[in-house]
Amino acid sequence: AQSVAQPEDQVNVAEGNPLTVKCTYSVSGNPYLFWYVQYPNRGLQFLLKYITGDNLVKGSYGFEAEFNKSQTSFHLKKPSALVSDSALYFCAVRRIQGTGFQKLVFGTGTRLLVSP
Amino acid sequence: EAGVTQFPSHSVIEKGQTVTLRCDPISGHDNLYWYRRVMGKEIKFLLHFVKESKQDESGMPNNRFLAERTGGTYSTLKVQPAELEDSGVYFCASSPSGSSYNEQFFGPGTRLTVL
Numbered sequence: 760a761q762s763v764a765q766p767e768d769q770v771n772v773a774e775g776n777p778l779t780v781k782c783t784y785s786v787s788g789n790p791y792l793f794w795y796v797q798y799p800n801r802g803l804q805f806l807l808k809y810i811t812g813d814n815l816v817k818g819s820y821g822f823e824a825e826f827n828k829s830q831t832s833f834h835l836k837k838p839s840a841l842v843s844d845s846a847l848y849f850c851a852v853r854r855i856q857g858t859g860f861q862k863l864v865f866g867t868g869t870r871l872l873v874s875p
Numbered sequence: 876e877a878g879v880t881q882f883p884s885h886s887v888i889e890k891g892q893t894v895t896l897r898c899d900p901i902s903g904h905d906n907l908y909w910y911r912r913v914m915g916k917e918i919k920f921l922l923h924f925v926k927e928s929k930q931d932e933s934g935m936p937n938n939r940f941l942a943e944r945t946g947g948t949y950s951t952l953k954v955q956p957a958e959l960e961d962s963g964v965y966f967c968a969s970s971p972s973g974s975s976y977n978e979q980f981f982g983p984g985t986r987l988t989v990l
Contacts, residue, residue, distance in 0.1 A: 763917070791976070793978060795981070800983075801983060802878075802879070802966065802981045802982050802983035802984055803918075803966065803968075803981035804981070805978045805979075805980065805981075808976075808978055849918060851918075861906065861908075861923060861930070861931070861970075862908070862920040862923060862931060862933075862934070863908075863910075863918075863920065863979060864920070865910075865918040865919070866917055867915070867916055867917045868915075868917070868918075
């Protein structure tokens, strides 16, 4: 069965500093990996995805994520945090094929707090 | 292009009552998904429609939950009778068919509180 772990409930970073939100996953076979962000009173917004190819994936709002197969990780990064990046971030995985392969399996979410 | 919409945004009901949640996917999206997030935990898959057919309902918690997608457009999720543990945020998502790489587009969610 697939699973996602987001080990930090909250990440605090000062504006202008780099940020990392951690995610590790478990899935049989090759994974499709996603990051979503939820701003207050809003739905989940897609940030980026890894399907295949280059391990460094670039997404919306200057975010990027690095796929590391040996460590089964897909950490979200940004070189310089903004106060407006403060939100709840979810990592998700799904399988490429098989029964029920299209369902996303999410982590518990990490709250990012960027201070001015 | 309009996004995924959900109605209502909030619902407060008493234990034993019935509630129906509605989701309108992005026009033309054949795939429609329901997910639920309970009190600070992970977002969990409930079920997946392809057009009007249930493709995967492995996440439905019990027979108090009934999802429909008549005509392959909007979907409803009915909880009858509601229990305290059903409280949470119910998200709907949709995606187009034709590629298995497509990300899912989520609605704003319906916050359900069962008292």
